[in-house]
Amino acid sequence: MKKILASLFLVLLIGVILFWFFLFGKNGRQWEIDQTSGLEKDENTESIIIDNELDSTQIQPESDQISNAEEKIEDGDDLVKDEKEEVTESTEITKDELNNLSxxxxxxxxxxxxxxxxxxxxxxxxxxxxxxxxxxxxxxxxxxxxxxxxxxxxxxxxxxxxxxxxxxxxxxxxxxxxxxxxxxxxxxxxxxxxxxxxxxxxxxxxxxxxxxxxxxxxxxxxxxxxxxxxxxxxxxxxxxxxxxxxxxxxxxxx
Ligand SMILES: [Zn+2]
Known part of the structure; x- marks a missing residue:
């Protein structure tokens, strides 16, 4: 009887230890996985965000540059137009100055x-x-x-x-x-x-x-x-x- 109780206790103890290990180990692994996946997710998310940011910032300036360039071209056109306008204006000014000369x-x-x-x-x-x-x-x-x-x-x-x-x-x-x-x-x-x-x-x-x-x-x-x-x-x-x-x-x- 004493031997039976002792073996039952031993089995129970082993069971508890195994269960403990199972739980601990599983949780640990689970935590690890969650942590890793979480990190991975975060990293991925971050990297995606960063990439997006990089992409967007990289693209943005380029598009800015393009638009700037376009603006410059437009400005250039404007400058040419301005010059043309200036020429016209100056002739107009001269015409105005006929009656309003300093x-x-x-x-x-x-x-x-x-x-x-x-x-x-x-x-x-x-x-x-x-x-x-x-x-x-x-x-x-x-x-x-x-x-x-x-x-x-x-x-x-x-x-x-x-x-x-x-x-x-x-x-x-x-x-x-x-x-x-x-x-x-x-x-x-x-x-x-x-x-x-x-x-x-x-x-x-x-x-x-x-x-x-x-x-x-x-x-x-x-x-x-x-x-x-x-x-x-x-x-x-x-x-x-x-x-x-x-x-x-x-x-x-x-
Ligand atoms: Zn004279």
Whole structure:
């Protein structure tokens, strides 16, 4: 009996131990599998996410680059278009500037005769002036001081930077032409003309800006009046005058 109980206990013990092992082992394995599969899943998921992210980030920038490139191409087109537009715009601006040209008011009290009524103007006379009395040859102040000494003045003077100054109102008779005559034989040119001085000496020629602004000023005057002649001072007084010196008439359209 004691032997039977002992063997039963032993069997039970072995059974419990086996069961324990079975459970433990199975759980352990299960846990391991779960853990592994979990990790694997996580890794897979992560890697998928990462891959997706990588893919998406890799693709995104590429597509961005493509779209950027496309944008650049579009921009390029735009630039070309802009340039074209700018060209058109600048022509339009020039057209606008015919009536809205930037002119600095610098009216003087000498060198002209007040004209009552509306003066009939059909001639533009181009001159050039510089300061020959020492110091800055192109000093506007000094050039105007010389005009004052001589009691002369143009309607406009354009400095080296292309800034247009108005010295005399267009309707007033400025003393700029002196004894002279236009091709149709008329004398007293001051009476029917507008005088424009360019700041420049006998050798240097004129700046690009000066030619540009002179052209714009001529265009403006022509837009407002019936202009028959655009002449150099040397053309209306060839025996007395040589200005505008080294002036390139090809650079302006009369
Ligand atoms: Zn002159």
């Amino acid at each position: 002119i600095k008011n610098n009216l003087v009290s000498f060198g002209f005769q007040k004209f009552s009524g509306t003066r009939k103007i059909d001639t533009i006379v181009i001159h050039s002036s510089y300061n020959s009395l020492g110091g800055d040859q192109y000093s506007l102040e000094k050039i105007i001081a010389i005009y004052k000494d001589y009691g002369v003045a143009p309607h406009y003077i354009i400095d080296r930077a292309g800034v247009i100054y108005q010295l005399v109102k267009e309707n007033d008779i400025a003393y700029h032409a002196g004894v002279s005559s236009v091709p149709d034989g008329r004398t007293d040119v001051n009476k029917f003309s507008i005088g424009i001085e360019l700041v420049g000496n006998e050798t240097d020629g004129y700046t690009k800006k000066q030619y540009e602004k002179l052209q714009e000023l001529i265009n403006k005057i022509k837009n407002e009046r019936e202009i028959k002649y655009v002449l150099g001072h040397d053309e209306i007084a060839p025996e007395r005058k040589t200005d505008p010196w080294v002036f390139d008439w090809n650079k302006i359209s009369k």
